[in-house]
Amino acid sequence: MKRRKGFVLITSAISLIGLLIVVGLAVDVGRLYVAQGELQVFTDEAAVAAAFELDGTTAGLTRARSAAAAGPGAGVSPNRWNFASQPVAGVTVEFAATPAGPYDSNPASAAGLRFVKVQAGGSIPLYFLPLLPSISASQNAAATAVAGQTRQQSLGNGLAPFSPTAHLNADANYGFTPGTMYTLRWAPGGQRGSGGTCPGDSGFDPGSTSERGYVDVGQGSGSSALRAAVINNSFFLPAPLTVGGTLQMYTGQESVPDAMEQRYAQDTDVTSTRFADYSGNGRRLLSVAVNGGGEPATVLGFASFFLHPTPCGTKNTTPCCAEYVGAAVVNSNHRGAGDSGLYAVQLVQ
Secondary structure, X not given: OHHHHHHHHHHHHHHHHHHHHHHHHHHHHHHHHHHHHHHHHHHHHHHHHHHHHOOOOHHHHHHHHHHHHHOOOOOOOOOEEOOOOEEOOOOEEEEEOOOOOOOEOOOOOOOOOOEEEEEEEEEEEOOOHHHOXXXXXXXXXXXXXXXXXXXXXXXXXOOOOEOOEOOOOOOOOOOOOOOOEEEEEOOOHHHOOOOOOOHHHOOOOOOOOOEEEEEXXXXXXXXXXXXXXXXXXXXXXXXXXXXXXXXXXXXXXXXXXXXXXXXXXXXXXXXXXXXXXXXXXXXXXXXEEEEOOOOOOEEEEEEEEEOOOOOOOOOOOOOEEEEEEEOEEOOOOOOOOOOOOEEEEEEOO
């Protein structure tokens, strides 16, 4: 009987030790899994935030580095990991022109760099596994993410209800010069002489005296719907506008100067007089479909334009002018880092 009791005691002790090892393994491995996931979420969102800052300039690279280091929620609360016990540190940021690289942390030129790789890592203390032989008291965790501005061939919600006419269909910038003012809404046909066009369109014939430059982005016709589309892009096309697709152009005297003024006033920067000095929230930027002329008009590509003060003058018979910026990035307050066209920031790895 005594031998049997001793055997049970020994067996229970061994079982308890085994149970503790299993529990400890589960606790430490579980903590590693959660901490790894926290790092991955950080790098994913940090890469996306950084990609929005890329605009082909060294200033854009600097903003991207800052955005990546701050990570998601910057300015609201500090980013932490390891069960929110410590801040994310040791973030590295690299840039490339393509998703496959090569990546460079300090490139000689920012031109064409549309992708950013963010890496972060740290050490996780272990509490139970070090009881086993050859197990260190901590384990390293690391995560990597790549995001960038990927070229798009179509866009639905988010387009402004204007379509400027390209000057050169075969040109990468449609014949437009960055920094120059072009016409979004034309003056009536008989008033496009002196003072009736924007500076960049001086001497240019859009090919139609009846159309004003208005285009359907889901709002249909009518002044109230057109103004609402200008102010808040609140309309949805049944199908996105696609390069090569037909544009529904509108004629008529619909008035948008007040709507353009409201859109302008929604920006956090209403003082900059040119895009090069701009630092607002993006409301002064309009993404538009550029048409290639002719009838019916078709989508040649997409571009971004910047509103200056009083963009439409004070009358419905004056043109609406805007500064040509270049590549448009969906939901961004910067120009794109690539050549002209439309881009969207996406996580690619």
